[in-house]
Amino acid sequence: xxxxxxxxxxxxxxxxxxxxxxxxxxxxxxxxxxxxxxxxxxxxxxxxxxxxxxxxxxxxxxxxxxxxxxxxxxxxxxxxxxxxxxxxxxxxxxxxxxxxxxxxxxxxxxxxxxxxxxxxxxxxxxxxxxxxxxxxxxxxxxxxxxxxxxxxxxxxxxxxxxxxxxxxxxxx
Numbered sequence: 001x002x003x004x005x006x007x008x009x010x011x012x013x014x015x016x017x018x019x020x021x022x023x024x025x026x027x028x029x030x031x032x033x034x035x036x037x038x039x040x041x042x043x044x045x046x047x048x049x050x051x052x053x054x055x056x057x058x059x060x061x062x063x064x065x066x067x068x069x070x071x072x073x074x075x076x077x078x079x080x081x082x083x084x085x086x087x088x089x090x091x092x093x094x095x096x097x098x099x100x101x102x103x104x105x106x107x108x109x110x111x112x113x114x115x116x117x118x119x120x121x122x123x124x125x126x127x128x129x130x131x132x133x134x135x136x137x138x139x140x141x142x143x144x145x146x147x148x149x150x151x152x153x154x155x156x157x158x159x160x161x162x163x164x165x166x167x168x169x170x171x172x
Contacts, residue, residue, distance in 0.1 A: 001104055003065040003072060005112035011055055011062065018071040019052075019064075020045045022097050029098035032130035036156045051076060051093070060092075063113055065105065072097050073109040077116070088124040089117060110142045117171055124170045130154050131163035144169045 009015060024044045027035040034047055054060040054076075061077040073096040077089050091113060096105040117125050127144070129135040131154075136146060144167040152161035 001067070001108060003067045003105065003108055005063060005065045005109070007063045007112075007116045008061055009064055011052055015064070015071075016048070016052055019074060020048045022071050022074065022095065023048060023093070025098055026095040030133070031095055031098070032133055032135060033093050033095050054078075061116075063109070063116060065096075065109060065112070070097075072100050073105050075109060075113055077113070077120075087122060088126060089120070089122045091125055091127040094127065106138065107142060110139075114169070114171065123172050124168060126169075127167050129165045129167065130156070131165055132156075136165050136167065139167050142169070 020041065023033060024039065024041045026033050027039045027044060028037050030037060035044065051060070055062050059079045059081075061079070063075050063077065064071060065073040075094040076092040078092045080086055080089065094106075094109065094113075096109060113125065125144075127139065129139065131149070140146070146165055147168045148166040150164040150166075153164040154162040156162055
């Protein structure tokens with residue numbers, strides 16, 4: 001694995017299109033990144049545009065990984081808008097390209113996020129996962145602890161409500 005991880009890259013049109021492509025592919029593969037398959041690329045692009053706006057205005061940050069010129073993973077650091085929470089950060093839309101699953105890219109992405117967090121002075125990272133995909137086990141192996149659940153908070157289909165699992169990684 002020879003992934004080049006970059007934080008706060010220039011979010012130009014090319015990178016935006018790469019992100020939408022990866023996000024769409026992850027969504028179609030069943031990744032819990034805001035959609036349930038099948039999903040139209042235009043729907044992903046609309047949410048991505050709003051997410052990009054938060055990055056471009058400095059509220060959020062972006063971490064991307066390229067290998068051999070191909071985007072293989074990304075996540076967003078969602079800034080806390082409360083002065084009482086500036087010492088920690090939430091990771092959003094954590095994803096690797098479905099074609100690269102099982103190669104260690106996800107763990108490498110989380111390790112890169114931890115480095116950025118420490119360099120940024122954050123004392124902890126928070127993320128949420130959708131129950132029912134066993135994703136929480138991946139994060140637990142990376143050191144995250146389940147700290148709470150919102151029962152039935154995510155409705156993936158009529159009659160199919162899932163818990164939203166909150167996970168926490170102290171960095172001190």
